[in-house]
Amino acid sequence: MSTKNNPNKKKIAVFDIDGTVFRSSLMMELLDALIIEGIFPARAKKIYEKEYHAWLNRKGSYEDYRKKFVLAYEKFIKGVKEEKVWEAARKVMAFHKNSVYRFTRELILKLKKTYYLLAISGSPRRIVKPFGDEFNFDKVYGCIFATDKNGRFTGQILYEKLISDKEKILTRAVNKGGFSLKGSIGVGDTETDIPFLELVEYPIAFNPNMELYQVALKKKWPIIVERKNVIYKIGGKNLPQKINNIIKNKFLAKRPK
Secondary structure (H helix, E strand, C coil): CCCCCCCCCCEEEEEECECCCECCCHHHHHHHHHHHCCCCCHHHHHHHHHHHHHHHCCCCCHHHHHHHHHHHHHHHCCCCEHHHHHHHHHHHHHHHCCCECHHHHHHHHHHCCCEEEEEEEEEEHHHHHHHHHHCCCCEEEEEEEEECCCCEEEEEEECHHHHHCHHHHHHHHHHHHCCEEEEEEEEECCHHHHHHHCCCCEEEEECCCHHHHHHHHHHCCCEEEEECCEEEEECCCCCCHHHHHHHHHHHECCCCC
8 A cells, every 4th residue: 555545654744944934044044143153254244145135125036045145154164163053053043943933833733743744944954953853843854064073064065965855855754754645734935845745635835935826826725824913825725624723713814705
C-alpha cells in the first residue's frame, strides 16, 4: 500500500517558515544581529541597502531584497566562529520568538498532537533549529553552512540542492518516516513553496505573493490572508474542519453576501 493512501499512518503537515510562520525573515534578523554585535562589518548593509529601501517604499520587490541580504550573509559568514553565530541566534530568538502570525501559530498548536510537523526554510539552520524547537516542530530543514576543524565557517553550503528542493525534502521525510500524505497539510507564501503544496492533500496559500496567488487561484487552493487583527479566506476548496475552526472561532472577518 502506498504511503499516500494509507490512512493508518501518521499524517504530516509541512510549513514554510519565513513569511509564513515568522513575520519576517530569520536570516535577515540574524544578519542584523551579527552586524549589531560587530561580528559582521557595518559595510555588509551596503550590499542590500538599496533594495531594502526600494522594497520598503513599495518601489522594489521583496525577492530582490532577499537575494541581496542572502548574498551579504554568505559573503561575511566565512571565518566567523560557530559559537558567535549560536549566541546571536539565541538573542534573536529571545527577542523575536513571538513575532509570528496568529493563524499559523494556532494551526501548529492544533495539529501537534495528531500530525508530524515539518518545517522547511532557506534561512541558516543555526537560527531555524531554535525557532523550530520553540514551536515544537518534529523536524526542521535549513541551510547548513560548513565549518572547519577550528569551528569557523568556511562559506560553503552543504546539501544546497536538497534544501532548495522542498518537494524532495517532503518526499524524503514521508518515505523515511513512513508518514501518510492522506489528510496532509501544507502552508506556504511564495512560488518556491508550490512544489510541496502540490504534494499535500490540503495546500494553503497564506499571505501569498503574486506568483503563488495566481497559481492558487488556478488550482483552486484556499488563500488565507492575515492583516492586522483580521483573518479571511478567499475561495479554494474546503479545508478540514479543524482548520476552519481556527478561522471561524477566532479571527474570521465575515464577508458581505
